[in-house]
Structure formats: structure tokens, C-alpha cells
Amino acid sequence: MKKVLASMTLTLGLLAAALPAYAADQPIKIDGVAIKSDVKAEFKNNRTMVPLRIISENLGAKVNWANSVVTIAKGKLTLTLQPGSATAVKNGVKLPLDVKPYIKNNRVMVPLRFIAETFGSTVNYSDSTVTIDNAPLLIGGVKVAALQNEFHMTMGGMITQYYGNANIEAVFDAFEANIGKKVDAPSSYSWQVNLDVPGSYYKNGQFEFLDEQGKSLTRYDIYTLLHSVPEEQLAGYEEILLYNATEDQWYTFSRSAYETISQLMNTAALNGFSKVISNTIV
Structure with missing residues (x-):
């Protein structure tokens, strides 16, 4: 009996020791x-x-x-x-x-x-x-399946889709929570850098929330002010603007919010929640 108990104790001890490694x-x-x-x-x-x-x-x-x-x-x-x-x-x-x-x-x-x-x-x-x-983000009662980000450079551009319900919701909330006051559309804004017109805005990125069929539910575009002229000529211009393409409405936006969104998407990419759809950068 003592040998049986000793054997059982040893077995249980080995099992307990194995549990942490398994977990x-x-x-x-x-x-x-x-x-x-x-x-x-x-x-x-x-x-x-x-x-x-x-x-x-x-x-x-x-x-x-x-x-x-x-x-x-x-x-x-x-x-x-x-x-x-x-x-x-x-x-x-x-x-x-x-x-x-x-x-x-x-x-x-x-x-x-x-x-x-x-x-x-x-x-x-x-x-x-x-x-x-995590529960999926719903926009207008429709499930969001992916966040699609597009940006362009002088030579080419890239389209990337981001996944993960928690990531998508966090980015969406960062947009919604930091929308500023309504403003008029700037006189010059584009994917291209316009250095000739004071107060021109460069389109940093396009952020589109897609349903399971790839249809756009909501799209935000972020623009930053180009500092190509003396600063006194830029007085009164907002540093960053947000365009809600779904509503066709412009808003003020903050740099800290833009940085938060960039950080969330970088973290998602580093952890495998992204897929490059198109890359034409040369």
C-alpha cells in the first residue's frame, strides 16, 4: 500500500509539474x-x-x-x-x-x-x-468585417486591410471621439503635394470601414497642412482636417488622435491583423 501511495504521489507530482509547461x-x-x-x-x-x-x-x-x-x-x-x-x-x-x-x-x-x-x-x-x-463593430446595424487603409506617395501607393473586431472598433472609436467642429472644405487638397497654394492640404490616408461583401459603410480621410510658405501666411489654418466622405463633411481633427489611430494600426499589423491588398510603391 505504501508503494502504491508513493507511486500515486509521484505521478500526481509529475502531473502538477507538467501543467505549467502545458499552459x-x-x-x-x-x-x-x-x-x-x-x-x-x-x-x-x-x-x-x-x-x-x-x-x-x-x-x-x-x-x-x-x-x-x-x-x-x-x-x-x-x-x-x-x-x-x-x-x-x-x-x-x-x-x-x-x-x-x-x-x-x-x-x-x-x-x-x-x-x-x-x-x-x-x-x-x-x-x-x-x-x-470580441463582438463585431456595427455601423447602421451592419457588421464591419475589415478596415481598409489607402495611402499614396509620389511613386505609387498601398492598400492594406486590417482585421480583428477589437482593433477595428478601437480605430473607429478614435475617429468618433475626436471629431472636432465642422469647417468648410479647404481650397486645395489632394494626394499630390501642392507647394504653390498657401493653405494646401495633403491627404495622408483614407480609412474605410467595409462590410462582409467589401462595401463601404463609412470612410474618413485625414489631411495635414503643408508648410510650404512663411508661417504668417498660414495663420488661421487648421493643422489637421478630417473629411467624412460618407457625409461629405469636413471637421477639425487633432494630431494626438491621428497618432493614436496610427499606433493602433501599427500594433495590429505587427501582431498579424493586416493584409496588403495592393502595393505599387516603387
Whole structure:
């Protein structure tokens, strides 16, 4: 009997030792795309722990680290965490954590399910894969399947489509939340750089939200002011303008909003959520 118990204990011990390695090798997919990380997921107290920035940024959230406190923000939701603390704060309300966040290889490790579900995602475990799914963005009651970005240069241009429900929604919200006041159309605006007319605007990019058939639901164009003349001649001109092609209406826009959109799309591309449709740049 002692030998049987010892054998069972050894077996259970080996099984327990194997669990973290199994969990660490579990692929993580967000909206169908496998996410890569330089720090593997770990299994702690029956919870999958993942690098915070990898999971949060792929859910369209911003991460800020200051004074040993991590702040994750998306839309009107703000979540703060602190390594070593079993308490999180969501929009001012304290929430208990089953596992305390900790630092490994200069990465803050957090419970995957807690972070994902806090930001409205659904988490499932199937076929040794962790899947995180987000509800699709709806425009006029129609599902958005892709965000298509187009830009042109002197010689050629590029069209890229971006995927992932969380990414698409985050970019759309960045547009909607930062639309400024209505303005008249500038006298000169184009894909081409016009250095002869003071107050000319250059079209930096076209952002089109497409349905499952590839039909445009909404399109925004971002334009920046060309500084080709003395600054005194540009007094009163907005630095950045936004054109809503669907409404045929111009608005003021901020550089910080433009940078936020660029960052969201760069992160999406780095994590496999994009596909180049056309590239004629030479």
C-alpha cells in the first residue's frame, strides 16, 4: 500500500509539474489570430498569466506605466493594476484578483481571463488553445468585417486591410471621439503635394470601414497642412482636417488622435491583423 501511495504521489507530482509547461505552450488567439509574445504565458493558481501589454494592446486598449502602477484605458473604461497587489480598480471601483500581477523579464504578467472579460471579451479554452473573441463593430446595424487603409506617395501607393473586431472598433472609436467642429472644405487638397497654394492640404490616408461583401459603410480621410510658405501666411489654418466622405463633411481633427489611430494600426499589423491588398510603391 505504501508503494502504491508513493507511486500515486509521484505521478500526481509529475502531473502538477507538467501543467505549467502545458499552459505556457498554449497558443492564444484573439479574434482568430494567433498572438506572438517574447514572454510565454504561465499557469499560476489555476489561472493563465500573460504579458499585460500583449493582451491589452491587442484588445485595442492603451497601456501606461507610472509610479509602479499600470493603467489600461479603452474608451470610457479605465483599469489600474499594481504588481504584488490582489486588488484592481475599474473606473474607481475596487475588484479582487485571484492572482496578483507580477513582473517577469521586465513584463507585467496578469490573469488573462480577468483582463479580457473586463474589456468585454469572451474567453474560451478549446483544443489546447486559448481563444479571445470580441463582438463585431456595427455601423447602421451592419457588421464591419475589415478596415481598409489607402495611402499614396509620389511613386505609387498601398492598400492594406486590417482585421480583428477589437482593433477595428478601437480605430473607429478614435475617429468618433475626436471629431472636432465642422469647417468648410479647404481650397486645395489632394494626394499630390501642392507647394504653390498657401493653405494646401495633403491627404495622408483614407480609412474605410467595409462590410462582409467589401462595401463601404463609412470612410474618413485625414489631411495635414503643408508648410510650404512663411508661417504668417498660414495663420488661421487648421493643422489637421478630417473629411467624412460618407457625409461629405469636413471637421477639425487633432494630431494626438491621428497618432493614436496610427499606433493602433501599427500594433495590429505587427501582431498579424493586416493584409496588403495592393502595393505599387516603387
